[in-house]
Amino acid sequence: MNASSKRIASVDAMRGLAVAAMLLVNNPGDWGHVYAPLEHAAWNGWTPTDLVFPFFLFIVGVSLSLAMGARIEAGDGASLRATVVQRGLRIVALGLVLHALAWWLMDKPALRIPGVLQRIGLCFALAGLIAIQWRAAGQRVWLAALLAGYGALLLWGGPLDKAGNIASRVDAWLLGPHGYEWDPVTGLGHDPEGLVATLGALATTLLGWRCGEALRAGALRQLAAVGLIAAATGFALDAIGLMPINKNLWTPSFVLWTGGLAALVLLAGHVLIDGSARPRCSAASASTRSRPTPGPGSAPCSSKASAGCARSTRTASAGWAPGSGRMRSRWASRWLSWACGGSSCASSTGAAGTGRSERVAPAQYRPMSPDTFAIRMPPDIRSVRVGEHPVVVIDDFLAHPQALVEAACQARFERCPGADERKGYPGLRAPVPAAYSESLTELLDPLIRLNFGVPEELPLRKSPCAFSVTTVAPEDLGPLQRVPHFDASTPHFMAVMLYLCDERHGGTAFYRHKASGLQQITADQRERYGDLIYAEMERHPAPPRYFSDSDDCFELLGMLPARFNRLVAYRGSLLHSAIVNPALGLSSDPRQGRLTITTFYDF
Incomplete structure (x- = not known):
């Protein structure tokens, strides 16, 4: 969203690894001889492959925070709404075009409407709109409501098997033959990127936004606490049998487990790659709000949202030359x-x-x-x-x-x-x-x-x-x-x-x-x-x-x-x-x- 913001190497690295992992798990070689870690769990449970998509959506949320946080705090939220919606719709449209080509070229029985890109586009747009409209407290309420509401819907809707769960039943009713799996006799079906389960995926993206805000603020202890608590809670919900970790349904326990792991991976990458330096690519603070806190973006601000970061150049040499920016x-x-x-x-x-x-x-x-804009020497400090x-x-x-x-x-x-x-x-x-x-x-x-x-x-x-x-x-x-x-x-x-x-x-x-x-x-x-x-x-x-x-x-x-x-x-x-x-x-x-x-x- 802000092309001039300085990129954070650890975020780019995590995004790149997620994309590379996507390519690997979708192209493991001979499908008859696939290493077990490169396959999805049959239904409940998880494998390393099941972490790839949630990690990517998590980093989408982090990236949104780094790109939009300062502009929202500078009062630029109104202009961002249209941008967020347009970009989200483009991603959805691209996914539909690719599915249309597959339907046409590969002689598929029906055009599949849901898909990975479609889910990414929806989560991108919806998470961005929530972040623009609500402050940090409101975002937390949204996150809690998605987890609790979607979890209650799944538990209330009957068994959590593949065809009988309420998410699959609603998707089958809405999409019919345009889902990933469809039985015209029974009217049952299932789509791993279905519309209902996108509620869980949206929660993952919002969790990424909140972790991105912690990263922007340099609140690394908060980031570590979120990661540990979320992962432990997701694991516990699965262990006690209340809510299984299930990627196909993107259950709340799956959101917490994978989101917590993603937060810890981001923290580790930030410490190892960025040296734990605070990634203030923007001069605004961490929380996003529809009513900006009197701070970043209030009173005299707005160009306080940095349009670019100039990192000072450091060297092992023991001297400093005026104008070089090198100083020990x-x-x-x-x-x-x-x-x-x-x-x-x-x-x-x-x-x-x-x-x-x-x-x-x-x-x-x-x-x-001598220089036109030279500082008077000696400075009167x-x-x-x-x-x-x-x-x-x-x-x-x-x-x-x-x-x-x-x-x-x-x-x-x-x-x-x-x-x-x-x-x-x-x-x-x-x-x-x-x-x-x-x-x-x-x-x-x-x-x-x-x-x-x-x-x-x-x-x-x-x-x-x-x-x-x-x-x-x-x-x-x-x-x-x-x-x-x-x-x-x-x-x-x-x-x-x-x-x-x-x-x-x-x-x-x-x-x-x-x-x-x-x-x-x-x-x-x-x-x-x-x-x-x-x-x-x-x-x-x-x-x-x-x-x-x-x-x-x-x-x-x-x-x-x-x-x-x-x-x-x-x-x-x-x-x-x-x-x-x-x-x-x-x-x-x-x-x-x-x-x-x-x-x-x-x-």
């Missing part, structure tokens, strides 16, 4: 020791917005090559504290900041995703020259690691820099644009803001949510926080204004005023809000409006 941890420490005058920037403290911050002034520096968390501030950041203002005047600004739904960043955005982005990353990679405790072994992933101009009038703001938000709930997601406007345009304020006591929204807190904030918004809708002070729900902890050519860096999981002065007219002219450059990093 000891060189990063030496560079920052020079830049901070022999002191650690992270050790300086102060109160945000009070002016009581300790400046860390460089003692000496080596000038960089200081670290202030907002509540319990540090914020890095660098004043007079660029040597020639006016050059970026002129570049903004020539840039093509567009509305952000979600604007029609009054979600996301309340204004316009445009791409920033690549030279600025490269200079910024060269400085900030080691600085962020040192000041925010990011482990050196975690690779850097950066979203494109974007010019941002606030243009939406207060009365046109959506409910989520009127309250503080967070950008992502992963532990090392960083937001970086360069002000190209003066103090009249406000600044950035940080908050604590009173009911929960949270200043930072982590992956294990986001669902609880989302439920609380939505309940508060329903009881006491926020007035149509840009948030700027404390109220009944949020406590203002501190504010960093805007200042021309000031750069600030902070954790994206902190609750914050842009302070906007509508009295200035909210001009779209970069020379007059609230012009900033926004960049997001994840490690």
Whole structure:
């Protein structure tokens, strides 16, 4: 769904293995001499071959999460609905075309309507629509309802033998001779990809989506727990005789057993192939919702959904050349020791917005090559504290900041995703020259690691820099644009803001949510926080204004005023809000409006 998202090697590997296994089990050589593991179980039970299709549908769900999660969180769900349905229908149509060719060329007695591709297409479309429409809690309800409802239907519908089970009876009634097996005398039949059993297959795909969300959030323990609990539950249901593991019927026990195994295989592949690095190909967080949690995709967001990830290049060499992006941890420490005058920037403290911050002034520096978007050397780095968390501030950041203002005047600004739904960043955005982005990353990679405790072994992933101009009038703001938000709930997601406007345009304020006591929204807190904030918004809708002070729900902890050519860096999981002065007219002219450059990093 998002061609620019960086691919996750472990997901690609698992998908490729599933496809390769499909080819193997469908073409084992001599059908008269097939190895037992390459055959399906006769009815109840399972073989390795019975894992192939559910593993593929599971990875379909994971892939949907990685491709769509950020866009949904950025308020782009409406445009995704049509895409999901169209792609699902194409897969179904392809399956029907292939069956029609087989019917015609191989002289089949009737056109078979169900099939593997048809089931994949239906699960793709239905799982995608559920993920777009419902938040994480709603998705879990759907998953539980499918498992419990389908299981109850099977148990209520009579014996679970091949012809007598209710799924086969309904399929035979609906499809008649157009199923895989059909007896015109008795009117009984069976199709392993029948319509009723697709309820179980949809549950497998939704389970894959939820595991994909855990993977996006870096919640590997959660992924492991889901895998172990699901597999154990499926195995136990079969062992006690309540619900057999049966691929043909895609029973709930089969969903849980195979889905749990698939989750554990995904986790193992992620650790072995990706090195357990969090796959933040998108700057949005893990949960998908129809009502986005005030975080990713709310207030100033949307291009926070990364359009691509640039991994920093690491090498075994012991040096670092400016512009190369190659740096080992000891060189990063030496560079920052020079830049901070022999002191650690992270050790300086102060109160945000009070002016009581300790400046860390460089003692000496080596000038960089002249460049239009060069960073002024030495950088004036200081670290202030907002509540319990540090914020890095660098004043007079660029040597020639006016050059970026002129570049903004020539840039093509567009509305952000979600604007029609009054979600996301309340204004316009445009791409920033690549030279600025490269200079910024060269400085900030080691600085962020040192000041925010990011482990050196975690690779850097950066979203494109974007010019941002606030243009939406207060009365046109959506409910989520009127309250503080967070950008992502992963532990090392960083937001970086360069002000190209003066103090009249406000600044950035940080908050604590009173009911929960949270200043930072982590992956294990986001669902609880989302439920609380939505309940508060329903009881006491926020007035149509840009948030700027404390109220009944949020406590203002501190504010960093805007200042021309000031750069600030902070954790994206902190609750914050842009302070906007509508009295200035909210001009779209970069020379007059609230012009900033926004960049997001994840490690």
